Amino acid sequence: MFRWFAQTLAVTGLSIRSLPQRAGPSLVAVVGITGVVVTFVAVLSIAEGFNAAMANAGSADTAIVMRGGSNAELNSALELDSTRIIEDAPGVRRGDSGPMASAELFVIVNVPKKSTGTDANVPLRGIQAAAFDVRQEVQLVEGRRFAAGTNEIIVGRSASNQFAGLELGQTQRWGENAWTVVGIFEADGTISESEIWCDAAVLQPAYRRGSTFQSVMARLDSPETFQAFKDALTTDPRLDVQVERETDYYSSQSSMVRGIITGIGTVIAVLMGIGAVFGAVNTMYNAVATRTREIATLRALGFGGSSVVVSVLVESAFLAALGGVIGGALAYAAFHGYQTATMNFQTFSQVAFAFTVTPMLLVQGAMYALAMGLVGGLFPAVRAARLPIVTALREL
Numbered sequence: 001m002f003r004w005f006a007q008t009l010a011v012t013g014l015s016i017r018s019l020p021q022r023a024g025p026s027l028v029a030v031v032g033i034t035g036v037v038v039t040f041v042a043v044l045s046i047a048e049g050f051n052a053a054m055a056n057a058g059s060a061d062t063a064i065v066m067r068g069g070s071n072a073e074l075n076s077a078l079e080l081d082s083t084r085i086i087e088d089a090p091g092v093r094r095g096d097s098g099p100m101a102s103a104e105l106f107v108i109v110n111v112p113k114k115s116t117g118t119d120a121n122v123p124l125r126g127i128q129a130a131a132f133d134v135r136q137e138v139q140l141v142e143g144r145r146f147a148a149g150t151n152e153i154i155v156g157r158s159a160s161n162q163f164a165g166l167e168l169g170q171t172q173r174w175g176e177n178a179w180t181v182v183g184i185f186e187a188d189g190t191i192s193e194s195e196i197w198c199d200a201a202v203l204q205p206a207y208r209r210g211s212t213f214q215s216v217m218a219r220l221d222s223p224e225t226f227q228a229f230k231d232a233l234t235t236d237p238r239l240d241v242q243v244e245r246e247t248d249y250y251s252s253q254s255s256m257v258r259g260i261i262t263g264i265g266t267v268i269a270v271l272m273g274i275g276a277v278f279g280a281v282n283t284m285y286n287a288v289a290t291r292t293r294e295i296a297t298l299r300a301l302g303f304g305g306s307s308v309v310v311s312v313l314v315e316s317a318f319l320a321a322l323g324g325v326i327g328g329a330l331a332y333a334a335f336h337g338y339q340t341a342t343m344n345f346q347t348f349s350q351v352a353f354a355f356t357v358t359p360m361l362l363v364q365g366a367m368y369a370l371a372m373g374l375v376g377g378l379f380p381a382v383r384a385a386r387l388p389i390v391t392a393l394r395e396l
Helices: 002-017 019-055 080-087 157-162 200-206 223-234 246-290 292-300 305-335 359-386 389-394
Strands: 062-067 101-112 119-127 139-143 152-156 171-174 177-186 196-199 215-219 241-245 339-344 349-354
Touching: 019 246, 019 305, 019 349, 019 359, 062 223, 062 246, 080 101, 080 215, 101 171, 101 200, 119 200, 152 157, 157 177, 157 339, 196 200, 223 241, 241 246, 246 359, 305 359
Parallel strands: 119 196, 152 177
Antiparallel strands: 062 215, 062 241, 101 119, 101 215, 139 177, 152 196, 171 177, 339 349
């Protein structure tokens, strides 16, 4: 066994040291695998960024209440009396100004994208004053809060960056009102930053919604009181509601888009990976061909065929790993933090978010590169081990 290890290390070292002599074909393999990894990581970073914006929103001690059977705020409706019952339910945290619960209205408005000029669906959310107590991650970074009872709006940082006419001081006309931007807020990069907020009492008549709302966001005394809060509402004969933790709600909202992006990214990576594997196969066959006499000489000196196989596989894996590292670094430099927006098909509204290249995604890219290298080097390695010694010594 020790002799086999010594032989394998010697052959592998010789193989790696001779790489500069095959720089051209080796570079082709590295570049091919680099391209696959860049594409793989870049596409999946879209899903990671979208998921971060959605799934990281809210907290475990915040609940969302909608009409029973609703799968999103857009198709929910709650009467004013129902929202008051929800606000007074056991488990809702109380502050100096009353229950930390905000009855809210959710409508879609058309705003042109800065990048293309085409109209996009952007959420306009009517909130009550308690919304700022419920969503404590929201911080005004420019301007001020809107004044109650006025046609003023505040805009999430991501929405302001992605869509035209949402900068401080700009005016837009939606519904029956002209709205003026008086503030820009941030919310740790979550979905709230894709929204526009205004006074719910002003939004209702602008869209002729009467006294109806679509949801109630409630901050609870603690995450442990959620079940008691839910039971109190779902068993109340005056109500027909469903209750979810805010984190669970937003996580479910992201599942469709995340699945689509991940599926497309995987298909693209597999198709490109097949091409990269053929490139690796060609490179390693070339490497074996140029080393035919060298391999035969080693075999004649007593080096085993398995040592030759390992040396070829290690060389192929080394080139692939190099491509994986370069690809991961390029993907991180080019795409991490890149701002974009996409449609959330469950609410038919735009979600602005940033590409997120996570450490796990880089590891997955590197592992995929390594797998391509090993597959690409397998058949050339077997051929090298099976070369007839006498015939090989006569070649070249």
